[in-house]
Amino acid sequence: MNDAGWWLIAALVLGIAELAMPGVFAVFLGVAAAITGAALLALPDLPLAAQLASFGVWSVAAVVIGRRWYSDYPVASDARLNDRSAQMIGAVVTVEIAIEEGAGRVRVGDGSWPARGSYADLGDLVRIVGVEGGVAIVERVGQVTATALDPAQ
Numbered sequence: 001m002n003d004a005g006w007w008l009i010a011a012l013v014l015g016i017a018e019l020a021m022p023g024v025f026a027v028f029l030g031v032a033a034a035i036t037g038a039a040l041l042a043l044p045d046l047p048l049a050a051q052l053a054s055f056g057v058w059s060v061a062a063v064v065i066g067r068r069w070y071s072d073y074p075v076a077s078d079a080r081l082n083d084r085s086a087q088m089i090g091a092v093v094t095v096e097i098a099i100e101e102g103a104g105r106v107r108v109g110d111g112s113w114p115a116r117g118s119y120a121d122l123g124d125l126v127r128i129v130g131v132e133g134g135v136a137i138v139e140r141v142g143q144v145t146a147t148a149l150d151p152a153q
Contacts, residue, residue: 002044003051007037028066032058085131088113092141095124099138106136 014030036054040046046054088108096112097105099120106115106126117138120126126138 002040003046003048004037004040004044007033007040007051007055011037025063028062029059031062032056085134088128088131088136091128092125093128093136093138095120095122095126098122099126106138108136 011030011034014026014033018026018030032055035058036051039054040051091108093106093108095104095115096107099115099117102116102118104115104117104120105112106128108128113136114134115126115136115138116132117126118140120138120140125141127141128136129139130137
């Protein structure tokens with residue numbers, strides 16, 4: 001196998017590494033290795049020092065272009081993705097154990113959370129307005145029907 005083949009294999013390995021452990025960095029090195037391999041197909045007698053210089057220059061160029069791209073077109077992400085508490089804020093839930101003297105429990109999805117808030121009977125609908133120390137802070141909701149809670153309707 002010639003040098004071009006090794007550079008192209010390196011590009012493939014770096015691309016797979018980016019897929020296996022995304023960090024948006026190995027892909028740039030993979031692009032540089034692929035360009036170096038393509039250059040060797042056109043110039044098969046390129047000495048090793050020139051190959052390494054090519055890889056270095058294209059690595060820097062790919063990283064600079066990539067950084068610029070990601071600053072111009074940032075990847076949108078939800079800051080609440082792994083924050084269950086933040087995801088619950090605004091949710092309308094059912095009181096599971098009546099909230100008396102400021103404390104009770106509410107049903108959130110398939111789980112039960114301790115809750116604080118004003119008085120609410122078993123089965124009442126309340127809205128989660130905050131979460132403090134694993135306790136849902138709730139307030140009573142006006143007349144909300146199950147139909148109003150169903151996003152499919």
